[in-house]
Amino acid sequence: MADFxxxxxxVLQPLVGGQSYLTASADGAVTVGQLLDSVTGDYPVLARRLxxxxxxxxxxxxxxxxxxxxxxxKGLDTEVAPGQEVLIIQSVAGG
Amino acid sequence: MxxxxxxxxxxxxxxxxxxxxxxxxxxxKEWSLSGPHFLMSEIPSIGIDTRDxxxxxxxxxxxxxxxxxxxxxxxxGATWTEPEQGAIKFPDGTDAALERIWQIYPDAESRxxxxxxxxxxxxxxxxxxxxxxxxxxxxxxDHPHRSEWGAGYGGAAAxxxxxxxxxxxxxxxxxxxxxxxxxxxxxxxxxxxxxISAYFMPDPNPEFGxxxxxxxxxxxxxxxxxxxxxxxxxxxxxGGENWDSIADxxxxxxGFVMLTHPRREGTAWVIPLKADGERIPPDSKLSVHRTDxxxxxxxxxxxxxxxxxxxxxxxxxxxxxxxxxxxxxxxTRGGAVYASADEGExxxxxxxxxxxxxxxxxxxxxxxxxxxxxxxxxxxATLVAEAEEIVEAAAETRDxxxxxxxxxxx
Numbered sequence: 001m002a003d004f005x006x007x008x009x010x011v012l013q014p015l016v017g018g019q020s021y022l023t024a025s026a027d028g029a030v031t032v033g034q035l036l037d038s039v040t041g042d043y044p045v046l047a048r049r050l051x052x053x054x055x056x057x058x059x060x061x062x063x064x065x066x067x068x069x070x071x072x073x074k075g076l077d078t079e080v081a082p083g084q085e086v087l088i089i090q091s092v093a094g095g
Numbered sequence: 096m097x098x099x100x101x102x103x104x105x106x107x108x109x110x111x112x113x114x115x116x117x118x119x120x121x122x123x124k125e126w127s128l129s130g131p132h133f134l135m136s137e138i139p140s141i142g143i144d145t146r147d148x149x150x151x152x153x154x155x156x157x158x159x160x161x162x163x164x165x166x167x168x169x170x171x172g173a174t175w176t177e178p179e180q181g182a183i184k185f186p187d188g189t190d191a192a193l194e195r196i197w198q199i200y201p202d203a204e205s206r207x208x209x210x211x212x213x214x215x216x217x218x219x220x221x222x223x224x225x226x227x228x229x230x231x232x233x234x235x236x237d238h239p240h241r242s243e244w245g246a247g248y249g250g251a252a253a254x255x256x257x258x259x260x261x262x263x264x265x266x267x268x269x270x271x272x273x274x275x276x277x278x279x280x281x282x283x284x285x286x287x288x289x290x291i292s293a294y295f296m297p298d299p300n301p302e303f304g305x306x307x308x309x310x311x312x313x314x315x316x317x318x319x320x321x322x323x324x325x326x327x328x329x330x331x332x333x334g335g336e337n338w339d340s341i342a343d344x345x346x347x348x349x350g351f352v353m354l355t356h357p358r359r360e361g362t363a364w365v366i367p368l369k370a371d372g373e374r375i376p377p378d379s380k381l382s383v384h385r386t387d388x389x390x391x392x393x394x395x396x397x398x399x400x401x402x403x404x405x406x407x408x409x410x411x412x413x414x415x416x417x418x419x420x421x422x423x424x425x426x427t428r429g430g431a432v433y434a435s436a437d438e439g440e441x442x443x444x445x446x447x448x449x450x451x452x453x454x455x456x457x458x459x460x461x462x463x464x465x466x467x468x469x470x471x472x473x474x475x476a477t478l479v480a481e482a483e484e485i486v487e488a489a490a491e492t493r494d495x496x497x498x499x500x501x502x503x504x505x
Binding site: 012044045048049050052053054056058060061090091 | 158159160161162164177179180181184185190191192193
């Protein structure tokens with residue numbers, strides 16, 4: 001079993017009891033979507049903050065896998081290999 | 096933070112582009128302001144439910160980053176609750192996602208627990224548990240006109256809901272699409288726009304497609320409603336079968352607000368703007384206009400309002416209370432909020448320099464809004480709570496809990 005870590009921005013941490021990251025384990029590589037399903041399973045409010053009810057990633061939520069923004073790879077189907085860092089950041093928007 | 100019920104007071108809930116403020120008063124003259132709640136999220140809709148002798152404030156919250164949700168407070172803003180799974184969620188198969196909650200409408204006293212919502216994308220929802228969970232109105236969602244409804248400047252939304260005392264006759268308004276009426280409690284809907292202009296379309300008198308900005312029901316006359324249209328102010332006396340202009344006597348027929356008196360026949364308020372292309376008060380003079388004869392004549396109400404104002408007042412940024420005489424409240428996109436305790440004859444500024452005001456709701460409640468007695472203490476408490484969260488988060492970073500590990504399926 002490999003461990004995966006999803007890092008959260010500070011503004012979302014109160015939704016998960018103040019944790020700065022969530023972890024999951026799996027056999028081999030997983031997709032970002034699968035990883036989100038797993039780590040948000042116990043945190044439905046966090047899940048809704050990241051994705052809408054169709055499952056789409058919200059427009060101003062950015063997820064990086066090993067430094068690459070997933071929209072430039074395969075979106076939520078982007079693969080995460082064991083040991084790769086998954087980072088959630090809100091994009092710079094608004095005013 | 097505890098809450099102690101005390102005597103009656105007046106609350107104005109002010110939804111802005113960057114959070115919610117609450118104003119509280121015991122006399123509608125002196126107001127204490129507290130907030131912000133939901134800082135940096137917009138609050139486009141508010142419903143204050145005072146049925147059954149309780150007060151529940153429901154707010155539509157929308158973060159540009161984290162999406163929309165509905166939260167409610169049963170202690171006048173001291174604490175807020177958000178249903179874990181979300182109060183409004185498009186069901187599987189609709190292939191739609193909630194964008195914004197535009198309207199939260201507590202139903203009649205005789206139907207406790209029933210709350211309606213109007214949303215973007217254009218949809219109407221109904222809750223029977225006091226606004227904690229809403230069901231999509233399928234009659235409207237599956238309406239054959241839906242693919243032809245458009246978006247107003249602010250988005251495509253159902254923004255007005257008016258339910259008659261029987262609960263069977265329901266009028267809604269959407270931008271753009273116009274007025275739709277149900278005679279069976281919302282099971283089926285028909286467009287009811289005859290007489291309302293859609294001057295911006297090739298056919299200016301279509302069955303539907305109008306950009307009706309707001310509708311409100313007369314307090315006493317059955318089947319009488321008023322509409323502020325995208326140019327045009329109208330009244331119907333037959334439940335929407337026919338609409339007639341009541342704009343004569345107003346300085347302009349453009350605007351967003353339409354308010355009606357809670358008890359008295361024939362009384363309504365509008366806040367005109369110069370024109371579609373010039374969304375400022377006529378002559379840049381901010382005034383409310385009231386009719387007491389169902390639109391036959393209008394009276395300009397300007398006492399206490401600025402002589403020079405270049406901000407618009409949005410469709411839900413105005414409200415009445417249920418006191419006697421009726422209070423009238425509104426906010427501008429410039430962040431000023433005004434209150435009148437005498438049906439608009441005189442106004443006083445309650446707040447200024449807030450973010451754009453999107454929604455205002457006022458009510459007579461039992462108790463005081465959170466932090467109203469000491470607004471600075473309330474703000475400080477918010478900061479302390481945020482600091483504690485940051486400290487806790489830092490501690491978790493140093494010492495993660497292995498029990499938070501989950502297993503990824505597949």
